[in-house]
Amino acid sequence: MRSVAIVSALLLAGCASTTPGVATAPTAPVGPVETPKPPARLQYLYGSPEAAVAVRATNARIADYGAWRIKQRPKDSVVLAPGATMDAPAFEPCGDKPFAAVFDADETLIWNLGPMRYFAEKGTPFDVKVWDQWEKTGAGKALAMPGSVEMVTRLRAAGIAVIANTNRSAANAKGSEDTLRAAGLGEFKHGETLFLMGDDAGGSSKDDRRATIASKYCVILMAGDQLGDFSQQFNARDLPAARRMALATSAAANALWDKGWFLFPNPVYGPWEKLGWDDVFPAASNWTPE
Numbered sequence: 001m002r003s004v005a006i007v008s009a010l011l012l013a014g015c016a017s018t019t020p021g022v023a024t025a026p027t028a029p030v031g032p033v034e035t036p037k038p039p040a041r042l043q044y045l046y047g048s049p050e051a052a053v054a055v056r057a058t059n060a061r062i063a064d065y066g067a068w069r070i071k072q073r074p075k076d077s078v079v080l081a082p083g084a085t086m087d088a089p090a091f092e093p094c095g096d097k098p099f100a101a102v103f104d105a106d107e108t109l110i111w112n113l114g115p116m117r118y119f120a121e122k123g124t125p126f127d128v129k130v131w132d133q134w135e136k137t138g139a140g141k142a143l144a145m146p147g148s149v150e151m152v153t154r155l156r157a158a159g160i161a162v163i164a165n166t167n168r169s170a171a172n173a174k175g176s177e178d179t180l181r182a183a184g185l186g187e188f189k190h191g192e193t194l195f196l197m198g199d200d201a202g203g204s205s206k207d208d209r210r211a212t213i214a215s216k217y218c219v220i221l222m223a224g225d226q227l228g229d230f231s232q233q234f235n236a237r238d239l240p241a242a243r244r245m246a247l248a249t250s251a252a253a254n255a256l257w258d259k260g261w262f263l264f265p266n267p268v269y270g271p272w273e274k275l276g277w278d279d280v281f282p283a284a285s286n287w288t289p290e
């Protein structure tokens with residue numbers, strides 16, 4: 001079996017071999033030349049029916065939840081009150097404020113196919129200058145995620161304001177408004193239903209923007225692809241990986257997931273990229289074949 005594997009590897013590498021294990025000079029490859037494929041995480045998220053089905057199911061749950069939840073006239077928003085933590089959660093009161101659903105934008109409402117392909121094909125890491133251009137000019141190229149147009153349409157029809165709170169730049173507000181509209185997601189207006197990085201002094205933390213939104217609306221649900229779309233405490237500097245996991249899977253957090261907080265899969269980028277071998281694989285699970 002081993003020599004078969006070696007010969008197969010040589011053939012795949014474009015080498016012909018007449019005697020197993022003895023390579024001759026490279027010759028032209030036989031058959032079509034295989035072009036490199038996108039990285040697996042991009043194949044999965046942007047190309048696979050497996051991801052499309054999962055995303056569509058989450059969007060359907062969000063729409064169902066929103067229509068059901070407003071009938072209960074909830075007492076509190078799902079936005080944590082200032083200073084409240086997952087250890088002792090407390091929420092912004094609803095009063096008689098109008099209902100809203102708050103969404104991240106990137107990889108939550110839209111898939112950013114243009115720059116993701118560009119970065120992957122060039123083999124370059126995320127580049128803020130390229131991304132800035134994308135925010136300005138991506139309208140018509142960013143795609144609504146599967147089921148998201150139907151989802152926002154159902155929420156709006158139920159009388160729920162659909163608001164985006166994204167770390168796209170306030171300087172590029174028009175580009176992002178155009179991008180969301182061109183994707184079929186309707187109207188988002190900066191300062192009213194679109195909140196952007198630079199709107200306040202909070203930088204990339206969305207907590208202050210969430211507080212601003214919750215002061216005007218009863219936020220019945222939030223959705224995102226990263227934990228910072230729900231609370232900045234998950235992004236605290238130097239938060240150990242095990243502590244981050246414990247916070248996100250605590251009883252208080254589990255009471256919110258799929259019941260007010262909705263998470264979309266994003267294997268392409270996220271804070272989890274910092275995880276090391278020992279974070280991902282607990283020592284007790286280590287196994288090697290004989």
Ligand SMILES: [Mg+2]
Pocket residue numbers: 104105106107108224225226
């Ligand atoms: Mg996102």
